[in-house]
Structure formats: C-alpha cells, structure tokens
Amino acid sequence: MIYVGIDLGGMSAKSGVFEDGRLIRKERVDTDPADGAEGVAEKIGALAKNVAAHAGLRFEDVQAIGIGSPGVIDSAAGVVAKWGNYNWRQVPLARMVADRTGKPVCLTNDANAAALGEAKFGAGANYKDCLLITLGTGVGGGIVLGGKLFEGYRSAGAEVGHMVIQTGGRRCGCGRRGCFEQYSSATALIRDTREAMESNRASLLWEIAGSLEKVDGSTAFKAARAGDETARRVVGDYIRYLAEGIANLVNIFRPQAVMLGGGVSNEGEALLVPLKEKVNERIYVGTEYAPLDILRAALGNDAGIYGAYAYALQRQTER
Numbered sequence: 001m002i003y004v005g006i007d008l009g010g011m012s013a014k015s016g017v018f019e020d021g022r023l024i025r026k027e028r029v030d031t032d033p034a035d036g037a038e039g040v041a042e043k044i045g046a047l048a049k050n051v052a053a054h055a056g057l058r059f060e061d062v063q064a065i066g067i068g069s070p071g072v073i074d075s076a077a078g079v080v081a082k083w084g085n086y087n088w089r090q091v092p093l094a095r096m097v098a099d100r101t102g103k104p105v106c107l108t109n110d111a112n113a114a115a116l117g118e119a120k121f122g123a124g125a126n127y128k129d130c131l132l133i134t135l136g137t138g139v140g141g142g143i144v145l146g147g148k149l150f151e152g153y154r155s156a157g158a159e160v161g162h163m164v165i166q167t168g169g170r171r172c173g174c175g176r177r178g179c180f181e182q183y184s185s186a187t188a189l190i191r192d193t194r195e196a197m198e199s200n201r202a203s204l205l206w207e208i209a210g211s212l213e214k215v216d217g218s219t220a221f222k223a224a225r226a227g228d229e230t231a232r233r234v235v236g237d238y239i240r241y242l243a244e245g246i247a248n249l250v251n252i253f254r255p256q257a258v259m260l261g262g263g264v265s266n267e268g269e270a271l272l273v274p275l276k277e278k279v280n281e282r283i284y285v286g287t288e289y290a291p292l293d294i295l296r297a298a299l300g301n302d303a304g305i306y307g308a309y310a311y312a313l314q315r316q317t318e319r
Helices: 033-054 093-101 110-121 186-199 204-209 219-225 229-253 263-267 269-282 300-318
Strands: 002-008 012-019 022-030 062-069 072-074 079-083 088-091 105-109 130-135 139-145 148-150 257-261 293-296
Touching: 002 033, 002 110, 002 300, 012 033, 012 300, 022 033, 022 300, 033 062, 033 093, 062 093, 062 110, 062 300, 072 105, 079 093, 093 105, 105 110, 105 300, 110 130, 110 139, 110 148, 110 257, 110 300, 130 229, 130 263, 139 229, 148 300, 186 204, 186 219, 186 229, 186 263, 204 219, 204 229, 219 229, 219 269, 229 257, 229 269, 257 263, 257 269, 263 269, 269 293
Parallel strands: 002 062, 062 105, 130 257, 257 293
Antiparallel strands: 002 012, 012 022, 072 079, 079 088, 130 139, 139 148
C-alpha cells in the first residue's frame, strides 16, 4: 500500500512517500503566492510523482495522495475555501492535483493533518483520544477522537487558538479580544518578554537577549533558570494562561493526552512539569478518574506529511 503525503506551506511544499505505513523518502519544493493556484497544483503533482520515483517506487502503484493545507478547508469537497496568505478563495485544490496525477486526492487543514500524524505515528500513538496544540506564531492544533480526526461542520472546527480565555483582553487578528493565542503563542511570549524588559532595565533578560529585537521564545525561560525574578514572572504568567486554555479543552473533550508542538515546547520539563500541575488543578472532577498525560510532540516538521498520509488512508478506507 503506497501513499503520498503533502504538507503545503507558505514557502514550500514537503512530501513523503509511504509504503505499508513506513516513510520511505521525503522531498520538498519551493512555493510562492505568485505561483497562483494552478502553479501550486502543478508543483504538488510533480512533487508527488518525483518522491515516489526517487524512492524507487512506481507512481502507478500509489493508492492516493493526502494534502494538508493552510486556510479554511472544505475537506469533503477538497476545496481551499479561504487562505489569506495566498489570497485563495474556493480553490478546488484536490481536483486540480488529481487532474495532474490521475490519483484520488484528499485535502484537510494543515494543523489537523499534523494532529493526526502525531496521533497515529508520534507522541499520541498509544492513545485513541488526544489533542495537539502548537505554540508558534499563533496557537493551532487538532483533535483526534476515537482514532479519527475531528474537523467539525464543513471542516471549520478545531480552531483552538481562538477560544477566549480573557474576556475583553488583547485584540486578536480574528477580531475578537482575549483569544488563547494572544496569551499562549510564542508571539505572545516574545511580546510579554519585551514588555518586561522595558519595565525593568536591570533584568537579566537584557544580558541574555542582547536587545529587544533578539528576544525569542526561549529568552524568558533561560533567564528564569538563571534566577531572574522578572523572567520568572513572565514564564509563570505564560504557563498559567496556557494551563487555562488547555484545561478548557480537556474539560470539553476529555482526551487521554495533550501533545505540545512548536518552538516553545522545546523547553521540555521546564514547561511541562509546572504546566501539568496547573492543568490538573483546573480539570473538572480532578484526574483520579480520568488522568491526563501532557507531553511533547515527537514528529517535528514531519508531522504534516505523516498526517496527510494518514488522512488519505482514513478517507480511502471509509469509501
């Protein structure tokens, strides 16, 4: 059983060819909004053919192609309903790639694909019910229940970053105030670190970062480990907000595990230990009856191609 998984991004498309569940080879190609939908579809089709050929496999034997794409995705129709960065509206990407390859093409949101990849092949492989939360430029993620991806009505669900955790709080790009991602993304952590630096010129944060422009998601954690009180407050507040959002999701879906991806998750135990303690304090009826695991995602940048493959396999099995 041979499948191709494609992880489409704003600057590149990554591919993987899978044989009987094993990743055989990976390849990538640069993408750009100037390519247009037709150009991107052409590149994806060629990429799928090339990764199979370079793995020594016949493209004729490929069962299907899975694609994880940014934007609002109508997965049943195989359409990118809206992708702001590329200014796409109602782009029938699945059909366009199918026309170029002669293969069935299944399309889902890229964050959903990453969640399914982690659930099937990564940190969530031992769980049937799990959530992936990615802490990057925003807060993204996906929900896997009973081993299957939950997408919601017209695939528009699982936008975990736009759950309000602070009524009337910071304005979000979505137009609301107080969204989860305004407090728990790497972007939010960098913003809060800079604000703390500006309010305390004696903080060790200045020595570690060098300047406001060089602050990243690890700056506050490094200074906190070195004993800086200002940094400890930044990290403490960040973890508290992250725990609030995770606890809300856990109380709704009650998964067995929450997996954390994105750059901030690289802090490991410095993040996970206090986070788990605070989440457990907030879980309805406690954790004795239905304990929760919180762990780092395991597949890194490959989660999307694994998930695109798993999604195509799931959809083909359901047909």
